[in-house]
Amino acid sequence: MNGKNISVRKMMSEKNWISVCFEDDLFADTGVCAKVNGQQVAIFKSSRLNELFAISNYDPIGEANVLSRGIIGSLGDAVVVASPLYKEHYNLRTGECLEKPEYSVATFPVKVENGVVHVQA
């Protein structure tokens, strides 16, 4: 591991993990929106991957807080959410918009501990 990675990790770990809900509150393959430090965070659960994802809830193209209400799935190798407004796809791992790469959304670390969902934002 090189020094740069370590410093990034360190920076991230400086933010606190915030508990937002129980894992059971998440329906499989849907999203919810959590308010974390004043930010709107969309959290998704993929049942097939058994994995959680967290990105900003703000759709920069439709200019509304709606991404948590999009349908998730895959396009090629990318795990994505489709905006419910105009259907652009955002990569859940990188935040990049697949159709319009000049747009992207923030991504956030997310984890489950003791059945509780935590987000760093």
Place this chain on the structure above:
Amino acid sequence: MKKRIVVVGNGMVGHKFIDNLVNHADAAQYQVITFSEEPRLAYDRVQLSKYFSGSTAEDLMLTSENYYNEKSVEFILKDKVVDLDLDNKEVITASGRREGYDKLILATGSFPFVPPIPGNKGEHCLVYRTIEDLEAITHSATQSKVGVVVGGGLLGLEAAAALKAAGLETHVVEFAPRLMAVQLDEGGGKLLRRKIESLGVRVHTQKATTEIVAGTEARYRMNFADGSHLETDMILFSAGIRPQDELARKCGIEVGERGGIVIDNNCQTSVKDIYSIGESALWQNRIYGLVAPGYHMAKVAVSHITGGSEQFSGADMSTKLKLLGVDVASVGDAHGNTPGSLSYTYSNDVDEVYKRIIVSADNKKLLGAVLVGDVEAYGVLQQMCVNGMDLPEDPNSLILPSVDGSSSAMGVDALPETAQICSCMDVSKGTICCAVQNGATTMSAIKDATKASTSCGGCTALVKQVMDSELIKLGVEVSNHICEHFPHSRRELADIVRIKKIKIFDELLDGHGKGLGCEICKPAVASILASFWNEFVLDKKHIGLQDTNDIFLGNMQKDGTYSIVPRVAGGEITPEKLIVLGQVAKEYKLYTKITGGQRIDLFGAQLHQLPAIWKVLVEAGFETGQAYGKSLRTVKSCVGSTWCRYGVLDSVGMAITLENRYKGIRAPHKIKFGVSGCTRECAEAQGKDFGVIATESGWNLYVCGNGGMRPRHADLFATGLDDATLIKYIDRVMMFYIRTGDRLQRTSVWLENLDGGLAYLKKVVIDDKLGIAAELEQQLQENIDQFQCEWKTTVENPELQKRFKHFINSDDRDENLAYVLERGQIRPAFKDERENKIELVELVD
């Protein structure tokens, strides 16, 4: 100096000439001037009867003033050319206007022949030729109960259809012993008569009208030579056409003994630089009363003027049309007048089908054919006849019904490249194949590229066959895969789900797909699952498949709020319910608007407000309007016989019955209905997926219409139905659509893409050709039995309401929402209004 081309008459053929010339490579050398005595430019007279099934004069137009302006065509309307100055090469109009010409085209068409019967000039004695005539007919129909058409030919029967559509008791009086005596033989004429009479049109053959006098029970009484009589309120003469050759006659241009401007193979008249084309022209002592030969003459005249070599050498008079819903076709020598000719006849009284082919004495070539009731073979027979192709080994196969349901003994592959597939627009098989090779792989692309099948539409099936055959030759497999996750179309997925009884998405993906799915396949599969197993759409198993509109049971608007649209079946609402809607809208400051589907839309509800709002609505007796679903939207109705002076049946009652029957059923796309209480059609039912129109003899059912982006008039599917049969047919069509439609495919596109089209759909639904009618009905009934109002279920279940919150961990609302007032109601603020925070409306929590 440009050559001046004056075209007298702007009918279909005159316009065709102009269109060909202005699109010719040398167009710049010509200045075109056209005169019309009618108040509008060329329109489609072939489709005139559509005026009575809802088309407007506008819909029938073949060109526009803009188009002529763009192409620098000078046009003078409502000014008839009354004289020619042949020495100075000038035309003179009724208003005294003079225009010089280098070449003159007489495209004056024809006029309806009114038999010289005493009393034929009454106010309600009309003809059927122009839009003004149609307006007069419509006007007269409002003051008439009974209508008679004099003449049982092609146009006469179209006119009869028009009177029938206008709600009149309709009679056809024909001098000859049978209907369509020119095109049909005795057997065909007999069956046509039977079919037309079963539709409620009374046919009187071998009747010669001697006089028209005042009637006792109706406006007029027609006395016949055989001593009988008929009383009627209006009379439509449709006893043939006569060439409009007055101008030529007056100026010494040669005309035929029985009328018509004599032309040669170049469409030139006896006077230099003067041509005649269309129904005014007489070629080898023959007038062609069809549009395709007229179009050909237009092409020949343009060719001659521009130095080409095209010649007119006669035309095929084959016709295929639908009269009063009855399919009729006639090819070549339909009467077997060729010496020594033989015939094969297939006659089936049960299915009401009559087919006869005339073959050469050596049994090698097809000479002609008559088809009534089933005209599927028309394309092949007509091509065979025109191209002089050899008959198949067993000519019977051309007319006998095939056992496996596939049609035509001979495929389109046997046709030569030069075969003219579309005679109206003169499109050959080679041109269509070429368009396919250049990437036109759908019917609409073929139409755009070649114009084939864009006039009368009679060749649609044949064009599709040519296209399909070419696609197969090219080895093109048009991918109809729904998305990258499933190598199947929606229809195939529906079959898999149904046959393998698959109930959850993951099972389908595991067995038949790859990846995680996406926003295309997931809702499509959800819709299929809902259609077949109709479980609660918000069941945990399916919730991840649904579009946000389905999850939150409302339509998401641009700012992330939702709209609320309760069902108002048939558009009927009590004052009490109206007040509740108003109270709710006021309390939550919702933007309120009446929709096109006769209900009320409330906009701007935040996620967390939805359950509370719906609780009030459900308690007041409202149900969800499913405006968010790919399912039945509304059944629009006019007020019908309960209140309206003109109403024939109770359209509101039927609309409510239909809306309550089909509400909630998931389909490939949204479905709209309309029910009109009479043929005035105030509910605009023919622009809907299912249109129902009341007539004296019962309900007429129209299917697969559409408004919106690509409007399509619905097709008449069945007539004179009672309530039970109407519902039975709708059940079957709807379930067949749900089973076979593609994702997001409206019924209009579905029908256009359905192999065999409307005729096939009728066979499946009315004749139960596939033997699935009972199954379709049963499946639909299961859907109906399982209906639930999703909002009622939700407001009764606190667990389900949990999702209706903007934040999972906070009761705050979305701080991004901002509204201003406009015309007394809220509207999402524009960016600058939001940034300057000017007069934002305080939101309700």
